[in-house]
Amino acid sequence: MRIIIPMAGMGKRMRPHTLTVPKPLIPIAGKPIVQRLVEDIAKVCQEPIEEVAFIVGRFGDKVEADLKSIAEKIGAKGSIHYQDEALGTAHAIMCAKEALTGKVVVAFADTLFKADFKLDTNADGTIWVQRVDDPRPFGVIKLNENNKITDFVEKPQEFVSDLAIIGIYYFRDGEYLRQELQYLLDNDIKDKGEYQLTNALENMKNKGTKFIPAVISEWLDCGNKNATVYTNQRYLEYIKDEEGLIASTATLENTVIIPPVYIGENVQLTNSVIGPHVSIGNDTSVYNSVVSNSIVQESTAIKNSNIANSMLGNFVVYESRQSDLSLGDYNTLID
Known part of the structure; x- marks a missing residue:
């Protein structure tokens, strides 16, 4: 199992804190956001994590060493890949295309979650989702009677579903994902001027890939100061009985x-x-x-x-x- 973490964004909504450190390295309850994310993904996976691939901007040697250390803490190899231009989620993932092999979790590093499930690694693909009161600001999924995902809908203004996509995805076949992402880049297929992962998901679904939902118990945002302070509050509640x-x-x-x-x-x-x-x-x-x-x-x-x-x-x-x-x-x- 590999984890791919795109985190090259500048974190403008978190300034001034991101002027000197990437947002995913801001601490939550004593650990960087991205370390919390990696550890929580590892808990729901039922297999050892072989590699954590971090897709970054030019953050410097110390940041890269810190990221590799986070991977090592869960017994994985840490690798660093660069996205020098913001061209969308599909482009970001392809910056670590060497790591798109075997079973893969893709997780964008501005969100944390709590989950009560174990990942079904036999599924073709799994989309982490959370029920929300107002789905209009989010991408959502539609399900059929067999609990399979039938549609991905971006920011629906009319109600179609309350299951919002939180930005974490599992793929049983990383090579197949890489192939579909490469198709978008080779054919210059963009949405709102960028190469989007959701376009690849739609193509894969249309070719027979069966995506299922994984409904998390809590979705925690780290997008701005107030949200991050709240996330720190929730994490301290989660771990309040831990030693140290x-x-x-x-x-x-x-x-x-x-x-x-x-x-x-x-x-x-x-x-x-x-x-x-x-x-x-x-x-x-x-x-x-x-x-x-x-x-x-x-x-x-x-x-x-x-x-x-x-x-x-x-x-x-x-x-x-x-x-x-x-x-x-x-x-x-x-x-």
Whole structure:
């Protein structure tokens, strides 16, 4: 089994946090988004993961090393592939065409999920979906009486289905997928000016490929600051009973912890109230402050503050009154 993860986008909706780090490496409950995604996919697969292929922009050697390390943590090889121009989802996947062999999961790295199923690897193909109240902003699937997918409908304005496609797909035959994607590129078949995976799915379905749905229990978006803070909250609820959420090297002095929280290595908390739903990265210090429902990354200093529903990057210095914040790396704000 291989996992293909296109993640070359610039993450404009997450700026300023994506000015210095790719969005999939922003931490959720102490781990990068993309690591959470890889681990959750591995849990629902019933076979070992042989390779994780990351499709990236030119993010630099450190980012590439971090990504390979994420693959190694689940016992897989990590490979790096480049998409230098945004030409659509089909084009992005084909940037890792060498990895399109055997059984393949394609997962776009701006979404997380929780699932209660085990993947049926004998199926031709599986589309991860979630029931939504308003399907109009999404691509959706239609099913027949045998629970097989009959149609892919993009952003339906009239109701056809409430099963929204979340951006994760399983293919039993990676070579066949590669062939269909190559056909789109060779024949310049575009939709809205880009090469789209959904066109290949439609072609495969018309040729007899039987796609089935995998309905997840929760779909978690990481598209903007508020969504990412909420996703951090939900993940902390999922893992609240795990060991090691508060590092043994953290120092707590006259501080109240309201779980669930994640506290990283060498964090110093003094005269403060932390939680609920707070993640604090390594080497950060918080003094005389209240922090709730927030993500604070590494080597940041917070003093005399009351923050909620916030994201603070790395190497931030913040001292102010009550706030709802989104501060990128290396910012200093003292009021």
